[in-house]
Amino acid sequence: MDKLQNRLSRELDTRAKAARPVYRPPNALPDPVPAPGYVYRWVATSVLGQSLATNVSTKLREGWVPVKAEDHPELHLAPNAQGNVEIGGLLLCKMPKELAESRNEYYANQASTQMESVDNHFMRNNDPRMPLFADRKSSSSRGGFGNGS
Numbered sequence: 001m002d003k004l005q006n007r008l009s010r011e012l013d014t015r016a017k018a019a020r021p022v023y024r025p026p027n028a029l030p031d032p033v034p035a036p037g038y039v040y041r042w043v044a045t046s047v048l049g050q051s052l053a054t055n056v057s058t059k060l061r062e063g064w065v066p067v068k069a070e071d072h073p074e075l076h077l078a079p080n081a082q083g084n085v086e087i088g089g090l091l092l093c094k095m096p097k098e099l100a101e102s103r104n105e106y107y108a109n110q111a112s113t114q115m116e117s118v119d120n121h122f123m124r125n126n127d128p129r130m131p132l133f134a135d136r137k138s139s140s141s142r143g144g145f146g147n148g149s
Helices: 002-012 053-062 097-124
Strands: 038-044 090-096
Antiparallel strands (some): 038 090
């Protein structure tokens, strides 16, 4: 009987998970405190020591503006030579939200026009004796082995 009471008292005793700190690895790129009306993006300035000047100039012409280190002291970073936030060949840039949404709509329209063109070309080869099926279904799964869970 004594062993049964001991077992019951252990089952009722629980450890508080809140007391244990949870480790999270640091982000390689810090997130700035977002300014209202702006979106942020990291733009590649170099890869493996090779400068990507054309990539930077393209992004600047699209409307991305380099973020000044003095505007985001919460990042705790030393500014580059121009005073901008740069980490490991990536330059932090910002763009007004309206312009970013307009840009995203433009590229979504480009992609849908291209898909429509592909569909038209695909269905041009359709023959009633052997019909083509254009079912577009995609799925993704994570973890598990073989069962998709």
